[in-house]
Amino acid sequence: MRELLGGGSVALLAGSRDPNAKVTAVVMDGPGLRVVKVATTEEAARVVLAEGRLLEELTTRAPEAVRRTLPEVLGYGEVDGLPALITRGIPGTPMLADYHLWRHVARRRRVAADFAAAATWLGLLQSAPTGPTRPVTMAAEAVDRVAAKYRAPDRLAAKLEELAAVELPGTVSHGDYWLGNILVTRGRVTGVVDWEAGEVDGDPLRDVARFALSYALYLHRHTPPGRRVAGHPGLRADGFGPGISHALLGAGWFPALVERFVAGALERLGAPRRLWRAVLLAGLADVVATADDPRFAQDHLDLLDRLCEVTP
Template sequence: MTEAPRAIHPRPRTVHELLFAPDTRGVLIAASRDPDAKMTFIVTPAPGLFPGGPAGPIAVKIPATPLAAAAIRHETEMLIDLRDAGLGGLGETVPRYVETLDSDGLPALVSTALRGKPMSVAYHHWLHTARARLVAVDFALAGGWLRRFQTATSGERARIRWAEEVADQLRQRWTGHPQLDSALIRLTSADHQLGDQRVCRTMVHGDYWFGNLLVDDGVITGVVDWEGGERSGWPLRDLVRFAVSYCLYLDRHTRPGHRVLRHRGLRRTGFGAGIRYGLLGQGWLSDLVRSYLRDGLTALGLPAGLWYSAALVGLGEVAALANDDGFGSDHLELLATLPLWPTEGKE
């Protein structure tokens, strides 16, 4: 009996074959030392290297650890799902999957490179976050793109179990932490408010902070880094993540103990002072944060008054999922010390 011939699968191209091909040019734009550390290159490939593929630059994300490789595999799946999601014109703001390369036995992701600069570049310009008009534009851009994306990917309605899920994640990660019980009390309070509501599940970015939003000529031209994405999840995740991450770094350029310029009542005092100020403070920034959250909830068909409960759960999610233990623990401790109910305008 003759053995049936085996199917022959072509060997994946290697990262070296791409990066060191003649006439290929590239630049390293990001590298990290996290447990899931990766290097990201923007590459202009040599002519003919991708026949029928992208005509312009590509992004190449290379894992440094097996944990990073798992994140890249997940992002690859997300980009393929996004390609098939029927996003219309919004699809131009999402990287398109091109190819998977071999990097010493680990997968490297090749996707289209999108034009624009990260919103974080302008954020850290001198006095950017001290100017109400500029900050309002950032929130409007982020909120506008997110509403379009959530509308385009809206699915079945479900009772919100987000707070319950985050509480379980915190118990698993932070067993024995002295602030865990206090943090869980806040999540239980939030669950009492959110758990009776229903919302349409949507695709979720998972790390919707201003560093992952590309801006050019006053519009969002790209949303990148979909490693934490979810095909069907709670849309409140992305809504809250942008707000709390934006507030977190308000005091980054202020000396410890000093007042943050043009934010009355905000000083650089320990971790999360900006978040506490954004949620509970008095001033134009706090008003803007609360309006952004309320408007986002209303767009999802939820009561605007749930904004604070959603914010508490969003902080808990960062504590549960952060790559860095110190960063996660800091968020856990911040959550544990926030009031159960908002005290807007009171210091």
């Protein structure tokens, strides 16, 4: 491990106990940065190597404007017989850092700027089809994918029926397009990291839903239970994911912003704007099906179950 990291200063970014657990470190040894992602299990080894192959393929398959925002693969290493992926560091601050600043999410202008930056980058990523036109994967497979791990909500299939029939071309998909993986500089996305769930020919709506849901999920994080969430009339810190329920069913500037973000993506991709709520329900099902943490998945499933009963 020491030989792989070299002689520079090292900062540990992340580690986990998931089945595909990895240790990620940043090495500062001169003017640039290297990011080293080390697998700790056989399953993680498969994921690390797949991410490296995807990033290498994206150097020719991703739209040119997006390539500058991708981690550059510098090489591979090995620690205790398991692979490590070495990439060049990308400038920028995780959007998640500003998100948790005092009253950031209470201010419409700042939140709108985050959504605008995320939408601009997604528009570039999805500007060139990379696969054939087909039914929206995230919706068409939702019931089966959730049922494979848990019990799918009774009304999920009906709620997603129209969206599942929509056909869209495949595009490059990040797969986990949330605040922690988006790096920004002066209001512009300058990097997107952690392409473990990425696809060259993926469902473009997956990234749209994941960003909107992850942004809404933590709106109440700094509010005491039962209290009103500052800046969001009608929203209280009550239970799991009240911000998501607010986004789908509430009134005010934040639900309107979420609708504009998702409906705008649908229109850009050639699908009906009215299906924006179905995109978010399908996105919740996708989180349930892909989450490593069973409690996180179950919380999203319970929320999905409730929303399927009341969403127009």
